[in-house]
Amino acid sequence: MSGPPVPTARPPLSARAPGKCILFGEHAVVHGRPELLLAVDLYTQVLASPSTAMALDDDPAAPREHPYLRRALEDLWPPGAPPLDWRTVSQLPKAAGLGSSAAFCAAVVTALLAARGGAERSEVAERSFEVERGAQGVGSPGDTSASVAGGLVSVNGRSGALLWELTDGDQRWRVRRVPDPGWVWVVAYSGVPRNTAATVRAVSRRLAEPDGPGLLARFEEVALAGIEAILAEDRDGVGRRMSENQALLREVGVSSARLEELLDAVAPVATGAKLTGAGAGGSIVALPRPGREVEAMKRLRRVGAQAFVVRAAPFGASLVLPKAP
Numbered sequence: 063m064s065g066p067p068v069p070t071a072r073p074p075l076s077a078r079a080p081g082k083c084i085l086f087g088e089h090a091v092v093h094g095r096p097e098l099l100l101a102v103d104l105y106t107q108v109l110a111s112p113s114t115a116m117a118l119d120d121d122p123a124a125p126r127e128h129p130y131l132r133r134a135l136e137d138l139w140p141p142g143a144p145p146l147d148w149r150t151v152s153q154l155p156k157a158a159g160l161g162s163s164a165a166f167c168a169a170v171v172t173a174l175l176a177a178r179g180g181a182e183r184s185e186v187a188e189r190s191f192e193v194e195r196g197a198q199g200v201g202s203p204g205d206t207s208a209s210v211a212g213g214l215v216s217v218n219g220r221s222g223a224l225l226w227e228l229t230d231g232d233q234r235w236r237v238r239r240v241p242d243p244g245w246v247w248v249v250a251y252s253g254v255p256r257n258t259a260a261t262v263r264a265v266s267r268r269l270a271e272p273d274g275p276g277l278l279a280r281f282e283e284v285a286l287a288g289i290e291a292i293l294a295e296d297r298d299g300v301g302r303r304m305s306e307n308q309a310l311l312r313e314v315g316v317s318s319a320r321l322e323e324l325l326d327a328v329a330p331v332a333t334g335a336k337l338t339g340a341g342a343g344g345s346i347v348a349l350p351r352p353g354r355e356v357e358a359m360k361r362l363r364r365v366g367a368q369a370f371v372v373r374a375a376p377f378g379a380s381l382v383l384p385k386a387p
């Protein structure tokens with residue numbers, strides 16, 4: 063369901079992992095509510111080669127300073143293990159809310175676990191979450207789980223096969239497979255970087271106000287209804303729930319004039335659209351009307367966004383193996 067285990071491999075080896083967008087439930091998931099994520103077919107790829115010293119893209123300081131690589135090496139590559147020269151290339155804009163850090167973590171963890179003898183995907187998911195969370199300080203395992211599993215996954219959803227369960231202290235998240243309806247989506251980066259940790263903290267403060275529990279209940283209701291609409295392949299239902307989710311995100315203060323500009327630009331050709339990820343900058347996701355996908359992308363590009371037509375990634379984090387001759 064989540065894909066094959068990661069096999070044993072010796073460096074030089076390459077791994078890649080998809081980015082993601084969040085269709086329903088960002089922020090509320092940090093407080094135990096349901097979330098639905100779509101791994102998108104835009105990838106980050108890493109190459110790890112034997113070397114005399116550790117480096118990332120020719121930077122010898124990066125293994126100590128790059129927060130995600132440093133944490134991954136601390137967790138999975140003991141001092142004294144052979145040095146690796148890391149190269150990375152990505153189709154995902156950075157700090158955009160499209161999962162570039164989760165994809166980087168999942169790809170690096172996949173490479174390291176392959177070099178250590180292989181692993182089940184649940185271990186890849188757990189380790190990738192630990193690396194991202196350790197480096198970021200806050201957050202849920204949604205992004206890394208989507209990147210490891212590919213396709214659509216829910217966190218704290220109610221239906222679908224259980225892929226894995228992740229915990230942190232007394233928090234527990236269940237990650238489930240949600241079938242892909244096969245639709246085409248458009249994601250677009252506003253050009254304004256977002257800061258997940260700061261935004262998560264601001265929303266947590268907002269949710270600690272007296273109306274917080276009521277807001278969280280509404281987030282939950284919208285996400286569960288959105289997941290049901292996906293399962294029923296009900297495009298109008300999904301679009302409606304996306305707009306409702308956007309209204310809630312606005313209410314907790316993470317939309318912005320720039321994000322609303324993007325949403326307005328795509329609205330005439332979309333069944334639904336919302337910000338995706340932490341917000342206060344970052345990206346939007348739209349479900350374009352069938353046949354209007356390219357127009358949706360062009361409308362977003364016209365207002366200066368970096369827009370992509372995407373589908374669900376058909377697979378999650380994996381080694382890039384040489385093809386048989």
Ligand code: PMV
Nearest residue numbers: 088089159201202258339340
């Ligand atoms: O890092 P982003 O922009 O994809 O945001 C992640 C979604 C949040 O719910 C805001 C945080 C989290 O870790 O779930």
